[in-house]
Amino acid sequence: GENVEQHPSTLSVQEGDSAVIKCTYSDSASNYFPWYKQELGKGPQLIIDIRSNVGEKKDQRIAVTLNKTAKHFSLHITETQPEDSAVYFCAASLDSGGGADGLTFGKGTHLIIQP
Amino acid sequence: GAGVSQTPSNKVTEKGKYVELRCDPISGHTALYWYRQSLGQGPEFLIYFQGTGAADDSGLPNDRFFAVRPEGSVSTLKIQRTERGDSAVYLCASSADRGHEAFFGQGTRLTVV
Numbered sequence: 001g002e003n004v005e006q007h008p009s010t011l012s013v014q015e016g017d018s019a020v021i022k023c024t025y026s027d028s029a030s031n032y033f034p035w036y037k038q039e040l041g042k043g044p045q046l047i048i049d050i051r052s053n054v055g056e057k058k059d060q061r062i063a064v065t066l067n068k069t070a071k072h073f074s075l076h077i078t079e080t081q082p083e084d085s086a087v088y089f090c091a092a093s094l095d096s097g098g099g100a101d102g103l104t105f106g107k108g109t110h111l112i113i114q115p
Numbered sequence: 116g117a118g119v120s121q122t123p124s125n126k127v128t129e130k131g132k133y134v135e136l137r138c139d140p141i142s143g144h145t146a147l148y149w150y151r152q153s154l155g156q157g158p159e160f161l162i163y164f165q166g167t168g169a170a171d172d173s174g175l176p177n178d179r180f181f182a183v184r185p186e187g188s189v190s191t192l193k194i195q196r197t198e199r200g201d202s203a204v205y206l207c208a209s210s211a212d213r214g215h216e217a218f219f220g221q222g223t224r225l226t227v228v
Contacts, residue, residue, distance in 0.1 A: 006157075043119070043206050043219025044158065089157045099210045100148045100217035101171055105157025 002027040006106025021109045023090035024072040030092040119220035136192040140209030150206040197227045
């Protein structure tokens with residue numbers, strides 16, 4: 001089955017700086033890659049996703065890049081703010097339909113924004 | 116309510132007991148998903164419903180786990196003969212249809228003692 005590795009497990013950055021979280025996946029057939037943000041005591045919230053026919057996608061301060069050849073994808077957050085502090089998860093699935101069917105998640109990155 | 120509702124929010128049960136966890140999806144959402152999240156880990160897929168039927172149950176770990184969605188709305192995750200290793204947060208999500216953004220509930224924290 002699919003295996004998703006995520007790094008780093010903890011990331012501390014100064015407010016206003018950029019943060020980058022990286023993930024690799026094992027199954028070359030995977031074609032849907034969402035990123036979720038999880039705040040303490042809450043369920044994960046989708047923040048951005050990318051499908052395998054696209055190399056990069058951006059939404060305001062958040063961007064995701066995908067390298068299918070290397071089987072890795074990354075989340076980039078620019079101009080970080082205190083409210084960006086949370087645990088971020090990458091995920092992959094075999095079905096480009098989206099949704100949450102059969103997602104394989106990474107172990108998460110605890111992002112800490114230092115004021 | 117506007118979001119996915121899960122009850123109870125916390126459940127403590129003794130090893131060997133049977134438990135039921137309930138999920139109320141967003142009204143009108145046809146797709147419903149169950150995930151399990153252990154401490155310090157990412158969510159782990161359990162089962163996906165499209166309407167009343169289980170479209171993908173490949174994530175259920177063994178036959179002690181079962182889920183139903185008889186009317187295509189509320190779903191119940193049932194765990195028989197609970198084990199300490201079943202302790203986790205059980206998350207439910209729903210989406211308007213397959214391929215649409217999924218919204219997660221806050222989860223049920225299950226502790227087996």
